[in-house]
Amino acid sequence: MTEKPTEKTLVTWHEQSVARPRGCVVWFTGLSGSGKSTVANGVDAKLHGLGQNSFVLDGDNIRHGLNASSEILAPIHGAEFAKRFGLGFAAQDREENIRRIGCVAEIFCSSGVIALTAFVSPYRLDRQRVREVVVAGGSPIDFVEVFVDTPLEICERRDPKGLYQKARAGEIKGFTGIDAPYEAPEKPELHLDGAQPVEKLADQVIAFLTNLGKISQA
Amino acid sequence: MTEKPTEKTLVTWHEQSVARPRGCVVWFTGLSGSGKSTVANGVDAKLHGLGQNSFVLDGDNIRHGLNASSEILAPIHGAEFAKRFGLGFAAQDREENIRRIGCVAEIFCSSGVIALTAFVSPYRLDRQRVREVVVAGGSPIDFVEVFVDTPLEICERRDPKGLYQKARAGEIKGFTGIDAPYEAPEKPELHLDGAQPVEKLADQVIAFLTNLGKISQA
Numbered sequence: 001m002t003e004k005p006t007e008k009t010l011v012t013w014h015e016q017s018v019a020r021p022r023g024c025v026v027w028f029t030g031l032s033g034s035g036k037s038t039v040a041n042g043v044d045a046k047l048h049g050l051g052q053n054s055f056v057l058d059g060d061n062i063r064h065g066l067n068a069s070s071e072i073l074a075p076i077h078g079a080e081f082a083k084r085f086g087l088g089f090a091a092q093d094r095e096e097n098i099r100r101i102g103c104v105a106e107i108f109c110s111s112g113v114i115a116l117t118a119f120v121s122p123y124r125l126d127r128q129r130v131r132e133v134v135v136a137g138g139s140p141i142d143f144v145e146v147f148v149d150t151p152l153e154i155c156e157r158r159d160p161k162g163l164y165q166k167a168r169a170g171e172i173k174g175f176t177g178i179d180a181p182y183e184a185p186e187k188p189e190l191h192l193d194g195a196q197p198v199e200k201l202a203d204q205v206i207a208f209l210t211n212l213g214k215i216s217q218a
Numbered sequence: 219m220t221e222k223p224t225e226k227t228l229v230t231w232h233e234q235s236v237a238r239p240r241g242c243v244v245w246f247t248g249l250s251g252s253g254k255s256t257v258a259n260g261v262d263a264k265l266h267g268l269g270q271n272s273f274v275l276d277g278d279n280i281r282h283g284l285n286a287s288s289e290i291l292a293p294i295h296g297a298e299f300a301k302r303f304g305l306g307f308a309a310q311d312r313e314e315n316i317r318r319i320g321c322v323a324e325i326f327c328s329s330g331v332i333a334l335t336a337f338v339s340p341y342r343l344d345r346q347r348v349r350e351v352v353v354a355g356g357s358p359i360d361f362v363e364v365f366v367d368t369p370l371e372i373c374e375r376r377d378p379k380g381l382y383q384k385a386r387a388g389e390i391k392g393f394t395g396i397d398a399p400y401e402a403p404e405k406p407e408l409h410l411d412g413a414q415p416v417e418k419l420a421d422q423v424i425a426f427l428t429n430l431g432k433i434s435q436a
Binding site: 017018045048061065095096103111113133 | 235236238259262263266271273274275279283284294295298299302303310313314317318321322324325326328329331347351
């Protein structure tokens, strides 16, 4: 016979949330065209094949929703709201962009997922702050910074979105690597040679996560 | 023998992200103290026991990080940044609070997780907008609005955080149910009688999700 819950048991149950082993945040950083998204998606596919919970956070699922521009927000929420909360590419906006992504990655991590993020994230301080948020929620091994180190010449030759061409033509201002700085990680957990085949790079990440104990046995 | 990837194959792989069946968003709404978090955590525990991927988004993991106040942001990001991006409880801030939570819930849903959210979310329009975001990413059955309908007298008697007492004393302004409106859902997918035992309410949600086909067989 079960007792009818009282206010006391209600509150008690509230506090008993499901205990899940934490995942981790694998934070890819590098120039546009360096291969961050490609490698992240390759790692995601391999993790999925290994029966792990993983997910890629990238521009596609962030910039149209959570970190939408004022142009996207205005028709739905009005001009004043959009002006205040829409994110552009100014310094503060980029800082808030990375801050929110870091918080979402941390939530995924706390839900037991291996969160793979693929953003240029050119500033050391922004990446360091995300690291601190993730580590504070668990342990130092929960944040894995992966530097996809690909020479600018190669990135510019690939130019998958035609952005370098626009930046060189002056149509985009403040483009990382052209007229805005990229601060390379000083002590990333993984330093990948972006000129190598993607398959090989993805395997390096998988090997690192395996050694870290972040890949559970099925 | 594997061919060395060219720029072409790099781009191609990028586009092939892992195809995951969508989860859904179970959006609990109701007064403070209505039992939203309690029921959401009960459902989460049951889903976990059934081998499903689920997760609760609530004030604990949102207000200290993603939707932090300017007081939390200022020491890390500076006063000017905090003033612009910190969220309080004014009308626009509440709107942005729910908008961001909706976007995160949608990302979880797209990653295959059953995302359970527990926020008062008193305004119909805010909930409707979240519904549109989630449905746009998948199908109408991906958003399940659950009205935890508990009489104000019961909520106020429970008052688990002492908030009603503060609101009655005038120490908190604009408190939902006291001096701010709660717009009850007109056609929620589920209408729960919050005076019933939590166990029973959680079972009702599980039954609904089962009928919807959102609980996969192990």
